[in-house]
Amino acid sequence: MFGSITQMYYLCTGEVHNCHMLCFLSLFLMFCAAAIYRALLYGNEPYANLLLVALSSAVLSFFLTAMRPYWLFVLLSIPLMWLSGNETFVVVVYRHYMKAMNVVSMFITNTTESGSFISNNLLAILCDVPIVVLWLVALWAKRTSRPLGYKTFAASGALLVLFLAFTWETKLMDLPPFNLPLQYYRGYAINQKIAQAASGPHITPDCQQLNPGEREAYVLFIGESVVYDHLSLAGYNRPTTPLMDGRDNLTLFTDYMTNATLTLLAAPMLMTDATTDDFFRSYSGVNSLQVFGACGFKTFVLVCTNHLEYDTYLTTSADEVISVGKDIDIPAKVDSLTNIYPKTFFIVQGLGNHCYFYNFEEQDNLFTPNPYYGPSAQSDSLYYNAYDCTLRYTDRVVDGVINAIDKEGMTSLMLFASDHGENVNPGDERRSVSMNPMRSEYHVPLIIWRSQTWIEQNPEKEQCILAAKDRPTNTDNVFYTLCDAASILLPDSLSKPEWAITSPTFTQHKRTLLTPDGKTILELD
Numbered sequence: 001m002f003g004s005i006t007q008m009y010y011l012c013t014g015e016v017h018n019c020h021m022l023c024f025l026s027l028f029l030m031f032c033a034a035a036i037y038r039a040l041l042y043g044n045e046p047y048a049n050l051l052l053v054a055l056s057s058a059v060l061s062f063f064l065t066a067m068r069p070y071w072l073f074v075l076l077s078i079p080l081m082w083l084s085g086n087e088t089f090v091v092v093v094y095r096h097y098m099k100a101m102n103v104v105s106m107f108i109t110n111t112t113e114s115g116s117f118i119s120n121n122l123l124a125i126l127c128d129v130p131i132v133v134l135w136l137v138a139l140w141a142k143r144t145s146r147p148l149g150y151k152t153f154a155a156s157g158a159l160l161v162l163f164l165a166f167t168w169e170t171k172l173m174d175l176p177p178f179n180l181p182l183q184y185y186r187g188y189a190i191n192q193k194i195a196q197a198a199s200g201p202h203i204t205p206d207c208q209q210l211n212p213g214e215r216e217a218y219v220l221f222i223g224e225s226v227v228y229d230h231l232s233l234a235g236y237n238r239p240t241t242p243l244m245d246g247r248d249n250l251t252l253f254t255d256y257m258t259n260a261t262l263t264l265l266a267a268p269m270l271m272t273d274a275t276t277d278d279f280f281r282s283y284s285g286v287n288s289l290q291v292f293g294a295c296g297f298k299t300f301v302l303v304c305t306n307h308l309e310y311d312t313y314l315t316t317s318a319d320e321v322i323s324v325g326k327d328i329d330i331p332a333k334v335d336s337l338t339n340i341y342p343k344t345f346f347i348v349q350g351l352g353n354h355c356y357f358y359n360f361e362e363q364d365n366l367f368t369p370n371p372y373y374g375p376s377a378q379s380d381s382l383y384y385n386a387y388d389c390t391l392r393y394t395d396r397v398v399d400g401v402i403n404a405i406d407k408e409g410m411t412s413l414m415l416f417a418s419d420h421g422e423n424v425n426p427g428d429e430r431r432s433v434s435m436n437p438m439r440s441e442y443h444v445p446l447i448i449w450r451s452q453t454w455i456e457q458n459p460e461k462e463q464c465i466l467a468a469k470d471r472p473t474n475t476d477n478v479f480y481t482l483c484d485a486a487s488i489l490l491p492d493s494l495s496k497p498e499w500a501i502t503s504p505t506f507t508q509h510k511r512t513l514l515t516p517d518g519k520t521i522l523e524l525d
Contacts, residue, residue, distance in 0.1 A: 105263075209487055221414055222308075224351060259513060352418075
């Protein structure tokens with residue numbers, strides 16, 4: 001035992017062999033890279049966390065340096081190098097370490113979105129170059145050095161086992177270098193839990209529509225990354241929503257908060273009665289597609305390169321899921337389907353204002369310079385000018401959907417709610433999807449447009465909408481508002497009239513936010 005401790009001392013002081021020390025230091029810096037980047041770039045990493053990262057990195061580096069034979073060292077170091085680079089990439093982009101819901105997003109995202117994400121984060125990829133260099137240096141140093149004794153190897157292995165045994169599932173396991181494997185495991189477990197919830201028995205809700213009309217159309221439009229403060233409809237000093245600005249019978253709610261700042265979490269709760277403390281109910285409970293379908297509506301999901309295109313668990317009850325090439329193609333589809341079927345319900349989700357902000361056309365190119373129409377631009381143009389151009393594009397899409405359901409004699413309503421916001425203010429380089437979100441990430445628009453026919457048929461509900469425009473609302477209100485707007489009577493087990501904005505019994509309740517780790521809940525009120 002004394003001999004092993006002595007050898008550990010020799011290794012740490014460089015007295016065993018210079019190449020051993022070089023290998024150890026290279027590995028140590030490689031495992032600490034994510035924490036070092038986070039501290040240097042953003043300066044908000046607590047010293048206690050840095051100390052824990054240094055301790056765990058030293059133990060793991062010591063074990064790898066002492067490893068025999070060389071081929072096993074190479075075999076283990078490759079995935080560890082990749083994990084370290086992956087964690088660093090996430091830190092540079094999001095300013096936080098990898099979270100389980102980020103992993104779930106990776107499991108279910110499509111290649112178009114992931115390819116765009118990677119290509120627009122080349123700087124973060126370049127930050128991984130030093131990690132690869134450190135790994136190559138460690139390979140060379142390990143190859144050059146003479147093998148360490150078996151006692152040193154045994155001591156390093158025992159130390160690693162003891163270290164893991166006493167720190168498993170503590171705060172240390174949410175920090176590099178062990179965080180990423182644990183988050184991958186958690187992400188896999190969450191994905192399995194979603195699949196299990198979705199595979200359970202689904203009972204058709206026992207609901208009915210009171211006074212059904214002959215021609216009806218209702219739309220839940222899930223916006224993507226729309227910031228409330230950047231809408232001219234909300235008083236913003238740029239004309240980002242000129243078409244909605246001039247719309248009659250359209251109400252913007254001034255104090256609406258989303259339930260989550262990650263699409264993977266926000267979209268399911270917009271479609272269902274699930275709340276932040278029971279997210280998986282999104283997959284095991286009742287969603288709006290089932291409710292409207294049970295009341296005789298033809299139900300459709302229209303999506304462009306976004307969550308509902310690949311999260312089939314949420315859309316199995318739709319009569320049809322239609323993928324479109326561009327957001328601007330959505331209104332024509334809605335128009336065509338409302339001409340064919342007298343009673344329709346749509347859930348619409350486009351690419352919208354998803355970063356990076358290139359989802360607009362030349363006619364929307366009002367705010368320049370930006371990187372997509374014109375000369376190259378600096379970062380504030382990417383997060384400001386181009387973003388505002390995408391809002392004009394979204395404004396055209398929303399206006400087109402309204403036109404498609406605003407037919408003579410048709411009872412129709414569109415509810416627009418963004419899944420989450422974005423940090424796009426000039427000079428604000430803090431990225432979104434953080435564990436400590438800024439207001440621009442969760443204060444998003446809720447907009448309700450209703451046809452003149454709907455207003456004439458529902459004068460009391462119309463007054464409720466107007467009375468509630470400045471009252472606190474959130475994602476919890478969306479499901480119940482849609483059902484009540486269509487005069488759908490829910491069973492007692494589902495009924496919450498006090499959460500429907502259109503109800504005279506509407507009352508405020510405590511608003512909460514589910515963070516990107518899928519488990520931490522923050523109070524917003």
